Amino acid sequence: MASAALTSLIATLDLETERVPDIHVPPSLSATLDSLFLLNWRISDGVAAAAIKDLETKIKDFALQVEDDFEIQLSNFLHAQDTQSQQKASMQIFDILIQADMDAQELLSFIKRNIYRAFAASEFQPAASTNPRLKHYAPESSKTKRVFEEYKMVGRQHDYGVIKDRLLCHNDKLKVISIVGMAGIGKTTLAVSLYGDPQVASHFKARGWVTMPHQEYQESQLLWDLLESITLALAEPNEVEKGSCGLTKLAEQVRKCLLGKRYLIVLDNFWKECNYIQDCFPDDTNGSCILLTSYKYLKSGYFKSSQYDYVHHKMTLLGSNESWDLFCNILSLNGCVVSKFEKIRVDVVEKCDGLPQSIAVVAERLSKCNIILKEWEKIEKELELLGTLDRSALTHHYNQLPHHLKVCFLYLAVFPRRSKIQVKVLIRLWIAEGFVKQPWSLHGMLEDEAYCYLEQLILNSLLLIDNQSFDGKIKSCRMHSALHSFCIREAQKEGIFCALNIRKYPTGIPLKVFANSCRWLSLYSHNFDYYVLFRENNSRSILFFNENPEMFISFKLLRVLAFVPSSFLQRAPMRLSDLVFLRYLSVTQWFEGLNCIVSTNMNLRTLVVSGNESQLGAPTIHLPCEIWDLPQLRHLELGNMYALDPPFQMEDRKFLQTLSWASPTLYGKEAYCNFRNLRKLKIFYRGGSCSNNNPLMLDSIDYLKKLEKLTISVLVGCTITLPEQCMFPLQLKKLGLSETNLRSWDLSVISMLPQLEVLKLENAIHGNIWEVDKGGFNKLRFLLIEDRKLEQLKTYLSCFKCLERLVLRLCCCLEEISWFLAFHVESIELERCHPSLIEAAMQIQEAGKKILKRKIEIIIRGPEYDESQNTHKMEVVEDDFTRPPA
Structure with missing residues (x-):
C-alpha cells in the first residue's frame, strides 16, 4: 500500500542520512513526499477507487524503489574498505536523492492531473436507501440475520437490560446512547430488539430508524429515509415529495414531525460525523432518546445540546x-x-x-x-x-483510518492468529519500522505517541484489550480472528507481507523465494494459503513464531529480527556484518557472533536477549560494553544470566527508557546518573558476598527523575538496606522487591513514597513481623505479599487509604490480618495460605458488609480449593466478630 511504503521511506531518509557526512535529504523531496501523502487519502473506497487504483500503485512502487536504491548504496558506503569506495558510494547516494526528488515531483504532477479526472469520470451513485418498512422499521439483509434476530437475546440479556433501563428511565433530559463494538458483534441486532420491544414502543410517541450505508452517500437521501421512517411509524402523510427540497427543508420537516413528542431515533452504523442531522432533533426535555450503533467510540460532546445525558455502551464477545x-x-x-x-x-x-x-x-x-x-x-x-464478516464493510472501515493507523493495523498480520500481543513489543516494533511520528511536544516520547495509536485502533474496534495493569494501562491486546483474516489478506494484497508455515510450505519451492518476496516475513503455523510475490522485494523484517527454518535470507537491508533462535544466526556468522540497518533485535541467547552486530549498528533501538532463567551458582555471562555505545538505544532487556558492566564514559544516554540487567555488584550514581529518561529499571543482583550481618547498601537513585517502575531481585540470603529516605525517585509508581530482606526502617522509607501505587514483596521482609507505619502507603492501590515466614501483619486505620486489591500468596504462617482493611480494600485474594487467614478474610468481608455497608470480594486460589471459588463473593453466617468490634 502507498501509505506503508511512503511511511517507511520517509522514516528511512530521516534516520539513515545522518550516517553519511554532507548528505541531506533535499527539502523539496520532503515536501513532495508530504504532498503525496495528502493526495493518497483521496484514493479511498467507493466507485472512484477502481478508476484510480493504479495511481496508488504508482506511488507505492516509487516509494519502494527509492528506499531500496538508497539503502543498497548506503550499505555499500558503510561496508566500504577504502576512502575511494566510500566517496563513490556517497556520490551515488547523492544522485539517488536528486533523482528521487525529480521523480517525486513528476509523479505528484501526474497524480494531480489524473486524480480529479478519474473522480469526475466515475459515475458516483448514491447508496441504495434503507427500507424503513421492514420489520420494526429496521433493515434485514439476509435470512441468516433474520434467524439470528429471532434468537437475538441469547447471551445479550445484560446488554439488553442495561440499555432498556436507560431508555425507560424517568429523566427529562435528552439521552444519547452509543452502542459500540466490532463488526458482527450484534450491535444492530440489539438495537432492533430494543426498537421493537413493546414497552419501549409504547414509551415513545414517535420512532424512526435510519441506517448509514458503508460507502459514501448523499446527505439528502439519509434525511429522506429518516423522514419516511418517522411518518410511517406515526401513520401521518409525508408532506414533502422526494427530490423536491434540499437539506434545510428536509431537516425542518424531520424536526417538525418530532417537535413536542417523546421520540426514539436509531442511527444505525453511525460512522461519519453529520453536523446537519443534529438540527433535526429538538430537545423538549421530555425524555427523548437518540440510539447510535457504531464501530468506533464517539465523543460525548458530539451533539450540540449541552443538556443531554450520554451513555457509552461497549459490547463484548460472547463467552x-x-x-x-x-x-x-x-x-x-x-x-x-x-x-x-x-x-x-x-x-x-x-x-x-x-x-x-x-x-x-x-x-x-x-x-x-x-x-x-x-x-x-x-x-x-x-x-x-476469509472470515465471515462483510469484506466491503471492513474495507470501508479500514479506509476511514488515517495513513499512520492503516500501516500500524496491517502490521498486526505478522502476529499469529488468536495470539496475545504484548503492547510493549508491538510499540517497539512500530517505532523500529518507522511508523510512529515524533510528537509535536519537545518532551514527547515516541512510545507515548505509539500508545495513542494503539488506543485509536482499540476505539475503532480493530483491536481487543486482553489484559490491563492495575493503573489501567493496556499490557496486552489481541486481534479477533475474523479481523485477522482481513488484515492478512490486505497486507498480502499490497505485496508487503508473507506468513510462512515452514512445516507445510509447498514442495519444490525454495524457502528463499518466500524470504525475498516481501517486506515483512512472519514464520508461524497457519491453515490459509501461501502467498508468493513474483517481484523482488527485499525483506526488512523477519519475525520467528515457529521452529528454526533452514533458509537463506539476505541480511543486507533487515531492520527487524524478532524472537530469533540464536542457532539461526549462528549458522551464518559471516553474514552478520551485513546487519547495518538493524533497529530491533531480540534473540533467545547471546553468542560471540553478535558482538559485530552491536559494533556496526548505530540505529539499534531495541535489544532483547532473553536467555534461560539462571540457576543458583550458574556462571554469569558478561556481555561487551560496546552495547553502551549504541546512540539510539531505547530498550535494553537482558536475561538474568547476563551481566553488563556500567558505562565508563560519562555520556548522556537520553534515549534509554528501559533497562533490565543482572549486575555482579550494585552500582551507584556513576552507573545511572546519565540515564535521565529511564522509565523502567530492573536489577537482578547475583554476585558478591553479603549476609544479614554484612548487608549490601543500595545507593540512592533519586536522580532518576522519570523512573516509574523499579524491580530489584537478589540471591536468597543476601540483605539490602536503604541509606536514606530520598533513595527512591519521588514519582515512582511501581516497586517490586524479591528476596531483599528489607528491615522495618527500609519499609518505612518505602511507605512514604508519595506516588507509589503498586507494591510487590516476594520474600522481601526481614524477620516475621511487619508493622506498617501509621499514615503509610497513602496512594497504594495494589499490594502483593508472598512470604512463607511472615507471622504478623499489623496495620492501622490511617494506612492504605487507597488500597483496592490485596494479594497474599504462600503466607503459610500468617493467620490473621487487621480488620481495619475493611475500611479501604475492595478485594482480597488468597493463594495457598493458612486456613485461619481465609477465616480472617471472611470476617473482614462480613465487617465491611454489616458495619460499613461495603462489598469486599474474597478470592481463593490454590490446588487445595475448589476452582469454582475463584471469583465467588463469599456469604457467611452471622457471628460475634471476635476480631472487629461489634
Missing part, C-alpha cells in the same frame, strides 16, 4: 457457553438435533471466537448438511481464509 447456546438455538430453529453436533463443540466455539455473526453463519451452514464433520472441515478452512 464459550453463550456461544454454544446461540449455536444450539439456531440449530433448533432449523429442526436439527443438537446432540449430534457435540463432537465439534470445542472447535466451533474456538473458531467463531465469540462473534455472534460467525456463530450464526456456521450454524446455518451446518443445519443444511448431512455429513457434519466433512462440512465442518470446509467451513473451518473458510473461516481461517
Whole structure:
C-alpha cells in the first residue's frame, strides 16, 4: 500500500542520512513526499477507487524503489574498505536523492492531473436507501440475520437490560446512547430488539430508524429515509415529495414531525460525523432518546445540546457457553438435533471466537448438511481464509483510518492468529519500522505517541484489550480472528507481507523465494494459503513464531529480527556484518557472533536477549560494553544470566527508557546518573558476598527523575538496606522487591513514597513481623505479599487509604490480618495460605458488609480449593466478630 511504503521511506531518509557526512535529504523531496501523502487519502473506497487504483500503485512502487536504491548504496558506503569506495558510494547516494526528488515531483504532477479526472469520470451513485418498512422499521439483509434476530437475546440479556433501563428511565433530559463494538458483534441486532420491544414502543410517541450505508452517500437521501421512517411509524402523510427540497427543508420537516413528542431515533452504523442531522432533533426535555450503533467510540460532546445525558455502551464477545447456546438455538430453529453436533463443540466455539455473526453463519451452514464433520472441515478452512464478516464493510472501515493507523493495523498480520500481543513489543516494533511520528511536544516520547495509536485502533474496534495493569494501562491486546483474516489478506494484497508455515510450505519451492518476496516475513503455523510475490522485494523484517527454518535470507537491508533462535544466526556468522540497518533485535541467547552486530549498528533501538532463567551458582555471562555505545538505544532487556558492566564514559544516554540487567555488584550514581529518561529499571543482583550481618547498601537513585517502575531481585540470603529516605525517585509508581530482606526502617522509607501505587514483596521482609507505619502507603492501590515466614501483619486505620486489591500468596504462617482493611480494600485474594487467614478474610468481608455497608470480594486460589471459588463473593453466617468490634 502507498501509505506503508511512503511511511517507511520517509522514516528511512530521516534516520539513515545522518550516517553519511554532507548528505541531506533535499527539502523539496520532503515536501513532495508530504504532498503525496495528502493526495493518497483521496484514493479511498467507493466507485472512484477502481478508476484510480493504479495511481496508488504508482506511488507505492516509487516509494519502494527509492528506499531500496538508497539503502543498497548506503550499505555499500558503510561496508566500504577504502576512502575511494566510500566517496563513490556517497556520490551515488547523492544522485539517488536528486533523482528521487525529480521523480517525486513528476509523479505528484501526474497524480494531480489524473486524480480529479478519474473522480469526475466515475459515475458516483448514491447508496441504495434503507427500507424503513421492514420489520420494526429496521433493515434485514439476509435470512441468516433474520434467524439470528429471532434468537437475538441469547447471551445479550445484560446488554439488553442495561440499555432498556436507560431508555425507560424517568429523566427529562435528552439521552444519547452509543452502542459500540466490532463488526458482527450484534450491535444492530440489539438495537432492533430494543426498537421493537413493546414497552419501549409504547414509551415513545414517535420512532424512526435510519441506517448509514458503508460507502459514501448523499446527505439528502439519509434525511429522506429518516423522514419516511418517522411518518410511517406515526401513520401521518409525508408532506414533502422526494427530490423536491434540499437539506434545510428536509431537516425542518424531520424536526417538525418530532417537535413536542417523546421520540426514539436509531442511527444505525453511525460512522461519519453529520453536523446537519443534529438540527433535526429538538430537545423538549421530555425524555427523548437518540440510539447510535457504531464501530468506533464517539465523543460525548458530539451533539450540540449541552443538556443531554450520554451513555457509552461497549459490547463484548460472547463467552464459550453463550456461544454454544446461540449455536444450539439456531440449530433448533432449523429442526436439527443438537446432540449430534457435540463432537465439534470445542472447535466451533474456538473458531467463531465469540462473534455472534460467525456463530450464526456456521450454524446455518451446518443445519443444511448431512455429513457434519466433512462440512465442518470446509467451513473451518473458510473461516481461517476469509472470515465471515462483510469484506466491503471492513474495507470501508479500514479506509476511514488515517495513513499512520492503516500501516500500524496491517502490521498486526505478522502476529499469529488468536495470539496475545504484548503492547510493549508491538510499540517497539512500530517505532523500529518507522511508523510512529515524533510528537509535536519537545518532551514527547515516541512510545507515548505509539500508545495513542494503539488506543485509536482499540476505539475503532480493530483491536481487543486482553489484559490491563492495575493503573489501567493496556499490557496486552489481541486481534479477533475474523479481523485477522482481513488484515492478512490486505497486507498480502499490497505485496508487503508473507506468513510462512515452514512445516507445510509447498514442495519444490525454495524457502528463499518466500524470504525475498516481501517486506515483512512472519514464520508461524497457519491453515490459509501461501502467498508468493513474483517481484523482488527485499525483506526488512523477519519475525520467528515457529521452529528454526533452514533458509537463506539476505541480511543486507533487515531492520527487524524478532524472537530469533540464536542457532539461526549462528549458522551464518559471516553474514552478520551485513546487519547495518538493524533497529530491533531480540534473540533467545547471546553468542560471540553478535558482538559485530552491536559494533556496526548505530540505529539499534531495541535489544532483547532473553536467555534461560539462571540457576543458583550458574556462571554469569558478561556481555561487551560496546552495547553502551549504541546512540539510539531505547530498550535494553537482558536475561538474568547476563551481566553488563556500567558505562565508563560519562555520556548522556537520553534515549534509554528501559533497562533490565543482572549486575555482579550494585552500582551507584556513576552507573545511572546519565540515564535521565529511564522509565523502567530492573536489577537482578547475583554476585558478591553479603549476609544479614554484612548487608549490601543500595545507593540512592533519586536522580532518576522519570523512573516509574523499579524491580530489584537478589540471591536468597543476601540483605539490602536503604541509606536514606530520598533513595527512591519521588514519582515512582511501581516497586517490586524479591528476596531483599528489607528491615522495618527500609519499609518505612518505602511507605512514604508519595506516588507509589503498586507494591510487590516476594520474600522481601526481614524477620516475621511487619508493622506498617501509621499514615503509610497513602496512594497504594495494589499490594502483593508472598512470604512463607511472615507471622504478623499489623496495620492501622490511617494506612492504605487507597488500597483496592490485596494479594497474599504462600503466607503459610500468617493467620490473621487487621480488620481495619475493611475500611479501604475492595478485594482480597488468597493463594495457598493458612486456613485461619481465609477465616480472617471472611470476617473482614462480613465487617465491611454489616458495619460499613461495603462489598469486599474474597478470592481463593490454590490446588487445595475448589476452582469454582475463584471469583465467588463469599456469604457467611452471622457471628460475634471476635476480631472487629461489634
